[in-house]
Amino acid sequence: MPAKPHDIHTATRYTYWESNKGFTCPLCGSSLQHEYNNGGRRVETIKGSLWVVTNYYSCTNRECEMHDAFPAVYPSVLQRKRFDLDVWAKVIQHHFKHNLNYSLIVELMWDDWNVSISRGTVKHICEYFEMAGKQYMDEKVLREVKSNGKIILSLDGAQPVKNEPSLWVFSDRLTGHTLLARNLESAPAPQLKEILKEIEELYEVSIVAVISDKQRNIVNAVKAFNPNIPHVYCQYHFLTHIxxxxxxxxxxxxxxxxxxxxxxxxxxxxxxxxxxxxxxxxxxxxxxxxxxxxxxxxxxxxxxxxxxxxxxxxxxxxxxxxxxxxxxxxxxxxxxxxxxxxxxxxxxxxxxxxEITSLVSEFEQIRKIFGKRENRSGYIKKHVKKWVYKLQSRLKRRDLEYDPSKLKWQYPSYKLSCEDIWQQWIRLVKSYERGLFVAYDDEDLDFTNNAKEQLFHKSKHHFRALLGNENISRIFLEHGGLYSRLMDIEYSKKNVSSILLACETPLTESHRKRFTAQYATIxxxxxxxxxxxxxxxxxxxxxxxxxxx
Structure with missing residues (x-):
């Protein structure tokens, strides 16, 4: 039996079976019996070291799942873990909330709390929480989506490494949660259509609308999946092209x-x-x-x-x-x-x-029109048509092409004349027309896919803070999908502790290369x-x- 170390001066903590139903098995109702204790083990906390003796119990019913000896857990300690939940919560907050790397966390834990913890332990805690957090979010998202009874799907892909798979993220705009994240070598319409079906089957509710940019594969996938649901084209992407x-x-x-x-x-x-x-x-x-x-x-x-x-x-x-x-x-x-x-x-x-000032003035006009979100689509369409007609009239007076069906895409270059840019704007409005005004007639629909862009940006910021500017792309590709699920977690001490206590799932170790970069800038x-x-x-x-x- 282990002996309590002389350097631990606090009283020994014992774990006992505590239940409002008494000393009875919660599964079968039979009585419980004490088996043994582990003699005690050292647990490191924010306030110093503890000696915790864990008592083990078993159900007297040999047919019960709890007949094998099980421990009565100390409230702030995970089984077989050296550090208590307060230490775990601090490490997790430093890494996931404040984007600090493992080595820096080791230094802060010693400087702020006199807690000596190795880099390997910090890494293990963070990777353990990745799995615990994913399990927590999966259950939370499933519960909230089913409660709503429908999904308004937002989807987008990012390719951080050229000639490598893209990370595609599918989320629900009603709950704000990521539903699915997947790396795809390519994303043809039939494959995206199958993923939309998979999401409906997974959450057992219907996708009633889609929000995305106007990529041809996404447009065709939504049409093939269900041509009757609204498909909103992101205004942010439209204005970015303008x-x-x-x-x-x-x-x-x-x-x-x-x-x-x-x-x-x-x-x-x-x-x-x-x-x-x-x-x-x-x-x-x-x-x-x-x-x-x-x-x-x-x-x-x-x-x-x-x-x-x-x-x-x-x-x-x-x-x-x-x-x-x-x-x-x-x-x-x-x-x-x-x-x-x-x-x-x-x-x-x-x-x-x-030239730029003149074009900015025109751009501000169209942006102001789309910004009147309290109006219905008919009003917005009317004023957008006036804006387009003004450009077409100028081109007509200059004897230049103004029919959008006859205009071809041109690469956005500083060499384009104002007339060339007007033509590109006319062509853009026509190509976006089908999904540009849909959100004005449905309060549940968003006008932009900005949340997805912000998610990609925040994910990259997280990995850049950990690794420096190099290796961001590959790490983002490998871990971005999982991290997109963890971003919605509230990283309070209470919530982090409850997530950890709810999960005892082992996590396979994954390799992360550490790179630190410092730049002196003025x-x-x-x-x-x-x-x-x-x-x-x-x-x-x-x-x-x-x-x-």
Whole structure:
């Protein structure tokens, strides 16, 4: 029999059979009897070590499943596990909620709680919870879907590794849960149709609507599966296609401006500021220019190229008053050359910027129309047709093709003219027409498949935080399906503990390669027209110092 270690000073904990039905078997009602205890074992907790003695019992009925000796479990301890549930919960929260890798968790558990735990144990805890969490979510999802009595299916695929299988995720928009995740070499319509049938059979309820992007294989699969159910085409994907040629032009604008600024003498030689008086004086302007070209945007509202152009125009306007100062000849000539160079690059790209601004205005109109989600489909269709008719009228006046059935797809490039882009927009509206307005007439239907995109993004973020930027694609492919099921779990201590206690299923070990990457980056404030970086104040101070000397 093991002896209690001398370093454990807390009272010994004993486990006993406790039930409101008394000392009787919960299966057959016969009496229970005490068999033996294990002599005790060490359990590590957040608050220190415990000595737990486990008592074993058996049913007196030889025919009962509980006739073999079974343990009375201590409330906060898993069977045959060294650490208690509090430690397990901390590890699981660190990994799944806060995206920390195994090695970092080992350090935090020691620094925060003085709990010594190996990396291998942390890995085992996390992989054990993957299976426990999947079992918990499978039961929870099945229960909630059956309660609703129907499924509104959302589906999409992501191919993180070129020429490798794609991860396809099928989820229910009513419950918000993933129903099925599968890696597919290819996803032809017949195969997707069979998966839709499989989902209905698995959950024993009907799929009453589908939300997806307008991939031909998905469209054909839904038609073959059930042509009578609504099929919503994701508005987010539609608007993304609309904005693609604008984004291509804007990207080209930013690249052109960035290249021009990086060739300026004061920027190229800014590192020489400590040894060269001229570059020291202009160092604040060099920093301001670097801020100006470090613009970032979003997909629909902020366009980095346009912002960069406006930033440079702003800098020119701020620099011109400094020409009135009494400056040494070399400084004066450098300032004039800088202003001229900036004016040249701004004026050279002005036409491209104006094109983008004009197209953005058109894009905002169609986006605003689709944003009126309190209206019915008839109202939205009417205003979309007006928007399309306006584009067609312009093309007709220019004697260009405007019939959507005769327009062909063109790759979204900065080289496309405004007329080319209008034609692509007309073609897009026509191709999306069948499923673009469906959601306006049914409150249960969503307008976008954004939740699926966010799920893929969050999954990749999780694995990137664990492994760095390398190996993300393959790990995402191998584990993304399982992780998509675990994302809906509430990672509170109470919920994590209940999931662990409900599952004693062993998990086959899986290999995960660890990769840690650290990058030293300088984040610059690019909103220089709104936020004072202090660079012009420093430059003015340099100029005033020059005038005094």
């Amino acid at each position: 904005v693609e040629p604008i984004a291509a032009k804007d990207s080209h604008l930013k690249t052109t401006l960035k290249k021009a600024i990086k060739t300026l003498s004061i920027v190229v030689n800014s590192k020489m500021a400590t040894s060269n008086e001229l570059y020291k004086i202009f160092l604040p302007i060099s920093e301001e220019l670097k801020c100006a070209i470090s613009t970032r945007g979003d997909r629909f509202e902020i366009f980095p190229g346009v912002e960069c152009h406006d930033n440079l125009t702003y800098i020119v306007e701020k620099l011109i008053p400094f020409q009135s100062h009494s400056l040494p000849g070399k400084i004066s000539r450098s300032l004039e050359a800088l202003i001229n160079a900036l004016n040249k690059v701004v004026s050279k790209t002005q036409l491209l910027k104006d 984040k610059r404030t690019w909103r220089i027209r709104e936020i004072d970086t202090g660079n012009f104040i420093k430059f003015k101070k340099n100029i005033l110092t020059l005038e005094k000397t």
